[in-house]
Amino acid sequence: MTDTVNRRKFLRGSAVAGAAALATPAIAEGHTTTLKMQAAWGGGIFLENAQSYVDRVHAMAGDALKIDLLAVDSVVKTSQMQDAVHRGVLDAAHYVPAYWYSKSKTASLFGTGPCFGWSSQEVLGWVNYGGGQELFDELMGSLGLNVVSFFNSPMPAQPLGWFKEQITNVSQMNGLKYRTVGLAADVLLEMGMSVVQLPGGEIQPAMKSGLIDAAEFNNPTSDRDFGMQDVSKDYHLASFHQSQEFFEVTFNKRKFESLPAELQAILKYASEAENSNFYWHNTKRYADDLVTLQEEQGVKVHRTPDDVMAAQLEAWDVVVDRISGEDEFFARVIESQKAYAKNVMGYLNLNQPDYKLAYNHYFA
16 A cells, blocks of 8 residues: 555656656756847947846846847947847847937937926836836837837936036027937927937037037936047036936847747846846946046036026927827827826825935035
8 A cells, every 4th residue: 555655656746747847948948049139339338237238138047048239330320220120130229219219209208208207217117007118019010110128227317418618597508509319309409409419429529529519418427438528628417308218128029029938028027127226336337427527527517507497398398299289199108108297206296305405414
C-alpha cells in the first residue's frame, strides 16, 4: 500500500514538473531577440537616460532580449525616425513627440502642450489613468502608423532660455529670433517672436553667428554641454512654452507584437520604472550644473518675469482655440486633458503645502 501511494505521488509530481517545464516563459529558452533602437541624442544626459532605459530592459530580460542603442543620425535623421520605425528600418526609437508633430499638431499635446496648472508628472498620470494612452493609440491608427509607444521621464519645466540681455518685461520679446520646437513655436509666434526650429546641436552655433537672438533647449545640464554659456550670459528659468515634457519610446508594432507577452511587459514596465530614476537622477544633475554655470562660468540666472508667462498663457489660448476649431480630434484631447487636470490638480492644490514657503524659511 505504501509503495503504491509513493508511486502515485511520484507520478503526480513528475506530471506537475513536466507541465511547469512546458509553461516556462520564453525568456528562459536561450534565444536572444535583438532590437535596433536609435535615439535622438548624440551624447549628453539624454543619451544617458536612453541607456538607462535599455539597461533596465536588459536587467529584467536577461539573455532573452537585447537592445542595440544607436546615437542620433546613426541610421536616419531625427525627422525620419518615426517613419523608419513604422517601416521596420529601425525596431525602436527614443525621442519626443515634438520631433514628429508636423504630421499632426495633436502629437504636441503629448508632452509639449498647454499648461492646465499641471506638471509633467500629472500629464503622465493622464496618459496612464486619464485616457491619454488610448487617445494616442487612436492617433497612431488615424495616421496609419505601425508603431506602439510608451511614455516616461517627467521633465521639469524647461527654461525660457538664453538671451543677449536680461528680459525684464514682455515687450522685449517682440521680434526676437528664437529657437524652439513643437506647438511652442506657434505660441511664441503669437507673442510676436520670429521662431526658428533647429536640432539641439545647431543651437549654439546659430546663436553665435547671429542667426538667432535667443534659444531654449531643455535644461541646465544639456545647455551647458552645448556651450550656451559661451554665447550668452543671461539665462532665464521658468516658462510655459514647454512646461511638461517627457520621452517617447516607440517600437515597430509588428515587431513588438511578435515578442512573447513577458518581453512586451518588460519593455512597458521598464519604461514606467525609468520615470522615477529619471526624475531623481536628472534634477540633481540639473541643480549641480546650474550652480556651476553661475559660480564658475559667470552666467546670470533670472526668473522669467510674470508678465512674460502671463502672455504665454494668453497666446496658448489663442493657439489652442484656433487648432481646436480646425481639428476635432485635437479638441477631444484638449478636453480630456482639461478634465483630468481640473480633477487631480483641484485635489493637489488644496492638499499641497507651499513648499517654497518652507524652502525660504530655511535657505532664503
